Amino acid sequence: MEREKILEVRDLTVNFHTYAGIVQAVRGVSFDLYKGETLAIVGESGSGKSVTVKSxxxxxxxxxxVEKGTAMYQGQNLLALDEKGWEKIRSREIAMIFQDPLSSLNPIMKIGRQIEEIFTILHKTSRAEAKKRSLELMRAVGIPEPEKRYNQYPFHFSGGMRQRIVIAIALASNPKIMICDEPTTALDVTIQAQVLSLLGEMQRNHDLSTIFITHDLGVVAHVADRVAVMYAGKIVEYGTAEDIFYDPRHPYTWSLMASMPDMDLESGEALVALQGTPPNMLVPPEGDAFAERNPWALKLDFDRQPPMFKISDTHYAATWLLHPSAPKMQRPAALERRIQKSIARKEARANG
Amino acid sequence: MLKYIIQRIIAAFCTFVVVVVVVFFVLHFMPGEILDLSPKIDRSVRELIMAKYHLNEPLIVQFGYTMRDYLRLDFGYSLKVRPGVPVMNVVLERLPVTIQLNYFSAIVILPFGMIFGILMAVKKDTIFDHISSTIVILLISVPSFVLAALMQYILGFKLEWFPLILEAEPHLTWTKFYSMIMPILALSFGGIASIARTLRAEMAEVLTMDFMMLAKAKGLTYRQTLLRHALRNSCVPLASTFLYLFLGVLSSSLVIEQIFGVPGLSKTMMAAINGHDHWLTMGIVIFYCFIGLFMAILADLSYGVVDPRIRMGGKKDE
Incomplete structure (x- = not known):
């Protein structure tokens, strides 16, 4: 079934022009967002995830x-917009939820006002109407006693409650696309689960297409339809959640997944940790950016950047290992075991 | 909150008492007679007058009498500058002239200081910002009386744009206002500069905060994010700066009034000090001290008005 593409990003390139020189934060990222799906972008800190969505x-x-690239949304290239054009897109078409709910609300403005101003300023409704709709939103995102909460300030709210308010603000203009930039990273694990399920519920109710940024593969498994793995400003592997979790092909994805603790870990068994740090993007390496840290690196990896190899219609990865003449590499044993177990679990679930 | 206000008032009262004590003794230790009566006056008459003002008793007893009068809100009489007129009346009579000058300059300071501050923060690290910052530092470091003298020389004497001294008309007419422009400007430059500097620093910081990004993501225009979200957050320290600044204006006005020949409190005070008219001096100092402490309390309370986190400090959830 051909699904409707709502956003089509091609060759997005973003540089930071600093005193030290040009930092290549995003290097030719391309992806599609389909209507109603959740695309997770995964990667470690500094891999360019946030920069990608902020652009x-x-x-x-x-x-x-933004040096080059296009982002087609409803026939217009977002990256060519000026500030006036952006004001029509933000909130109305694309909304964003930020990482830290503690700092993303105005500390000296009443909570209600912060939601309400979207209605009064953007949609030119009356104050009374705006208040009514704000209270509805607060109720929808699970704020108890919204009438009382309406007149309180952010410092009266806990982190989870504030993130609910941020979600309410994001939903206020009925956007088509919601970008969640690590929305649960700053929250407790128990609150994380609540916020994630709220996000899922809101996505279904409002028919949202979501880009979900995280470095937490556990969260990805929970929310994503499709996954893009980013490293050093590039997407290195791209596929459906099943492709990525059951058949990862890129050594970086292997390392990420192998370093995730799970219930199957034998006691005393050491977690595989990925050594080293991402390369300095002031002077990006000539070959594959991951080669330095890659235990499976080929000689070619140090000299030339791998292209995207197609594995299936939905699954792509950028590693020379997929070249027909590359030596066959085995995934690490622990990871292979883990994948087999989760496939077995999935099948067990499917069979009842 | 009430407890906090009471604490502040008690502290202010203590300061007040210390100021009164120090000023009393400093004035009375000054060399020179309080009553320089003519030698021709009969010795017994002289004794009588001295006795009336308790001048032959020890200083500490005199202090006691003075304090007793002050507690009854009796500030005594002017002896030389305006012989026989109650100090209170002299102050109230001269005050409007001084206050008029000061509030005009406050009215000038706030909007201009804020506009420059916002512009500098928004255009941070551009040529505009660099040039304005230099001017701001210059205006903060050069005392107002130097500016006043310079303006008087250049704008008043050389260019003849403004009159050199204040019109003596009793009411606020156009010509009087015109002659007030230079003293008002001289009083305002420093204030404008410090407001602009504070606001620039605060606002530049606020602009980088996460909630500004959210405000933008909400779809507000840049101007709306500035006015609705950044400005009030940057004004938290501004409220107190401004009130203290007003005190600065009040004290620079002592000198500025001399330069422009303004018949305000400052002239009276100078005359009172030089003429050993101690009760009048005390009265004026007490008045300034009172205004100063009042402003300080107001400044402390003003934080709470702007920032609810301070207003509701202590009670986490109602």
Missing amino acids: LMGLLGGTAR
Whole structure:
């Protein structure tokens, strides 16, 4: 079934022009977002995830510049918009939920006002109407006693409650696309689960297409339809959640998944940790950016960047290991065991 | 909150008492007679007058009498500058002239300081910001009386744009206002500069905060994010800065009034000090001290008005 593409990003390139030189934060990222799906972008800190999505809302500040690329949304290229054009897109078409709910609300403005201003300013409704709709939203995102909460300030709210308010703000203009930039990273694990299920519920109710950024593979498994793994400003592997979790092909994805603790870990068994740090993007390596840290690196990896190899219609990965003449590499044993177990679990579930 | 206000008032009262004590003794230790009566006056008459003002008793007893009068809100009489007129009346009579000058300059300071501050923060690290910052530092470091003298020389004497001294008309007419422009400007430059500097620093910081990103993501225009979200957050320290600044204006006005020949409190005070008219001096100092402490309390309370986190400090959830 051919699904409707709502957002089509091609060759997005963002550089930071700093005093030290040009930092290549995003290097030719391409992906599609289909209507109603959740696309998770995974990667470690500094891999360019946040920069990628911020450039889709025109929120890059200061020294960052979009060098090339297109992001087609409803027939217009978002990346060519000026500030006036962005004001029509933000909130109305694309909304964003930020990482830290503690700092993303205005500390000295009443909570109600912060939701309400979207209605009064953007949609020019009356104050009474705006208040009514704000209270509805607060109720929808699970704020108890919204009438009382309406007149309180952010410091009266816990982290989870504030994130609910941020979600309410994001939903206020009925956007088509919701970008969640690590929405649960700053929250307790128990609150995380609540916020994730709220996000899922809101996505279904409002027919949202979501881009979900995280470095937590557990969260990805929970929410994503499709996954893009990012490393050093590039998407290195791209596929459905099943492709990525049951048949990862890129050594970086292997390392990420192998370093995730799970219930099957034998006691005393050491977790596989990925050594080293991402390369300095002031002077990006000539070959594959991951080669330095890659235990399976080929000689070619150090000299030339691998292209995207197609594995199936939905699954792509950028590693020379997929070249027909590359030596066959085995996934690490622990990871292979884990994949087999989760496939077995899935089948057990499917069979009842 | 009430407890906090009471604490502040008690502290202010203590300061007040210390100021009164120090000023009383400093004035009375000054060399020179309080009553420089003519030698021709009969010795017994002289004794009588001295006795009336308790001047032959020890200083500490005199202090006691003075304090007793002050507790009854009796500030005594002017002896030389305006012989026989109650100190209270002299202050109230001269005050409007001084206050008029000061509030005009406050009215000038706030909007201009804020506009420059916002512009500098928004255009941070551009040529505009660099040039304005230099001017701001210059205006903060050069005392107002130097500016006043310079303006008087250049704008008043050389260019003849403004009159050199204040019109003596009793009411606020156009010509009087015109002659007030230079003293008002001289009083305002420093204030504008410090407001602009504070606001620039605060706002530049607020602009980088996460909630500004959310405000933008909400779809507000840049101007709306500035006015609705950034400005009030940047004004938290501004409220107190401004009130203290007003005190600065009040004290620079002592000198500025001399330069422009303004018949305000400052002239009276100078005359009172030079003429050993101690009760009048005390009265004026007490008045300034009172305004100063009042402003300080107001400044402390103003934080709470702007920032609810301070207003509701202590009670986490109602």
